[in-house]
Amino acid sequence: MTETILQVTNLKKHFPITGGVFGKKVGEMKAVDGVSFSVKEGETLGIVGESGCGKSTTGRMLLRLIEPTDGQILFNNQDLRTLPQKEMRKVRRNIQMVFQDPFASLNPRHTVEKILEEPLIVHGIGDTAERKQKVKEMLEVVGLSSYHAKRYPHQFSGGQRQRIGIARALMTNPKLIIADEPVSALDVSIQSQVLNLLKDLQKEFKLTYIFIAHDLGVVRHISDRVGVMYKGRIVELAESEKIYQRPMHPYTQQLLSAVPIPDPDYYKAGAASAVQFGQLPEEYYVDESWKDIKADRPGLVEVELGHFVACHTR
Structure with missing residues (x-):
């Protein structure tokens, strides 16, 4: 059995809403509101959803780049929420992040060599000669050359x-590795190259991925399991092919219906209008305004082996 490397339970992030001259708290915005999932060693968990659903906030909370409001994050059975910042820095050696915008996440004043050396310096890994050798080796691993080490970020393509x-x-x-929309800023022709690189690196270095994206096609290509987020919660979680072949939650069905299909006849036949995106039936909304249901927010229920759905009607 593959061991669980990460266990997230009831993770929340509520941002305060202030108003008035003195900035008094008048409410809160529930960006993430009770997310739970686990990740096994060596697998790729895709987290997908529309902009504003809380998927990127979830990814950043796992590294405590954003401090959670509540919940538990167990990494190798160690609760990351209870760690002081000094200890959390040590943990980040084993958890790294790839950000969405590759230009904004690289210091424009530093050479590639200095950018890549920095994590080694922060964690006290190797001496100067060993670090420079590691930089050269890693550039070649990702498909670049050692002479690129002396260049600056603006001298490279996306x-x-x-x-x-x-x-x-x-x-x-x-x-x-938590990959937050790592290919969304790239041309379609380049996306597949980066995705294939990530898959090759996963095999070579025995990596575990959390892959965050809004593009369902990209997520299907790389993920073993997929969690669908809606309004700060995971509403469906299952193996990738189960999600794409037999989606059970109406929001997942909407997301899939919005994926463009390269067939003009499909749209002429009106098949794409079967579900209106953004118009969930009223009984599926899971916010506090739904008063006729005892449990105002449904939890994930295992409707079949390994397939979890949050839905009032099930």
């Missing part, structure tokens, strides 16, 4: 910059 971002994440030999 795809090359993202390869540098991936190389930086790999410098400390992490066990878990």
